[in-house]
Amino acid sequence: MTENNGRDAAASLPDASVHQVNKDLKELRRKDNREMPARQRIKYFLLRAAVFAMGKIASIAPEKLTYRVCVKLALIAEKRLPRFRKLAREHLEIAFGAEKSPEEIDDILHRTYINYGMNLAEFFMIPHKSKEWIEKKVNFHDPDWIIRTHHQQGKGIVSLAGHFGSWELVGARLGIYHYPIVAVVRAQKDALFSKFMMETRNKWGNEYIFRERGVKEECLRQLDQNKILGLMADQNSNRGVFVNFFGREACTATGPSEIAMTRGIPVIPGFPARNPDGTITLYIKEPIQMRNTGDWQADIAYNTQRCNDVLEAFAREYPTEYFWWHKRWKKKRP
Numbered sequence: 076m077t078e079n080n081g082r083d084a085a086a087s088l089p090d091a092s093v094h095q096v097n098k099d100l101k102e103l104r105r106k107d108n109r110e111m112p113a114r115q116r117i118k119y120f121l122l123r124a125a126v127f128a129m130g131k132i133a134s135i136a137p138e139k140l141t142y143r144v145c146v147k148l149a150l151i152a153e154k155r156l157p158r159f160r161k162l163a164r165e166h167l168e169i170a171f172g173a174e175k176s177p178e179e180i181d182d183i184l185h186r187t188y189i190n191y192g193m194n195l196a197e198f199f200m201i202p203h204k205s206k207e208w209i210e211k212k213v214n215f216h217d218p219d220w221i222i223r224t225h226h227q228q229g230k231g232i233v234s235l236a237g238h239f240g241s242w243e244l245v246g247a248r249l250g251i252y253h254y255p256i257v258a259v260v261r262a263q264k265d266a267l268f269s270k271f272m273m274e275t276r277n278k279w280g281n282e283y284i285f286r287e288r289g290v291k292e293e294c295l296r297q298l299d300q301n302k303i304l305g306l307m308a309d310q311n312s313n314r315g316v317f318v319n320f321f322g323r324e325a326c327t328a329t330g331p332s333e334i335a336m337t338r339g340i341p342v343i344p345g346f347p348a349r350n351p352d353g354t355i356t357l358y359i360k361e362p363i364q365m366r367n368t369g370d371w372q373a374d375i376a377y378n379t380q381r382c383n384d385v386l387e388a389f390a391r392e393y394p395t396e397y398f399w400w401h402k403r404w405k406k407k408r409p
Contacts, residue, residue, distance in 0.1 A: 126199075126271070133196070134203035142196045149192030153185065163187070163399040170321040170390070170399075186395040190349060194241040201244060202275050206251045209279075213248035213347070217359035221343060222254070222303075225362070231298030233335040233342050235363070237309040237386050238398035240347040243275070245357050246305075250279030257282045257297045258305035259290060259330070294334050306331045308379075309386050311405040318380040321387055326406040332378035336365045342378075344385045348393040360385060 312328040341362035390397040
């Protein structure tokens, strides 16, 4: 499709729906909010106020002005927040230090700030734009009709995503396309901000599962309904396996591999990148067939490494799309 142009486990699943899981978690988050230290509650209040204010401005400001302002904010952050700039540059050094000059790495980082400024503008504009606007902004590159072909098999799809580009805008476009997306997300610490995020995502027809509770069982349940699971597995994990990412061991979540192996289906990667004209293309990659030799732990590590390899390859091809500020190599072996 190009728009440029383990049954046993299933039987034991709980009856709670995605929405019930989310309802329970929202109540938990509200409780957490009340128990926050005063300083942290003030910080989140100011963050919410800034986000809501920018959203209101974006709803009436010209689109080009919104992009200019948000890119300017990103460049101010690059200059005035050296701790975050240093963190991202260190990660770029890990990824490309052996093959790129310091000047090339600095250029990648600078262009990444600009790109994420544009992503920020789109984040603010999404709730106030029409579906026609979103359709013009995002297109698909799936020339072999991978998504449609696998979805027609009726087993659901395990989709591997990552923190690339304007993922909120891409999520909205997928919802408009009427794909039955169920995204696995991490709840925000602030309940009201989490509510704002979920309402924005739900507006376009997507469902979601919070990562903190019953996530694997609920994912299996959704596959039984032929849903498409959107799983991001490119962040530091405290309970994953150590596999290579840019030549260095990174503790990596095993969710995509585990779920796909349980159901006997491949993992299908899909990542977005911005085009020179400012639009975004979601690239659907070749399915990653899961090895299943009977040695569960060895197969999980092997399959998770293959997922990491695909993530790394896309980050190499489109380095300014990746979220280099995340502490990807934080956890170390004991």
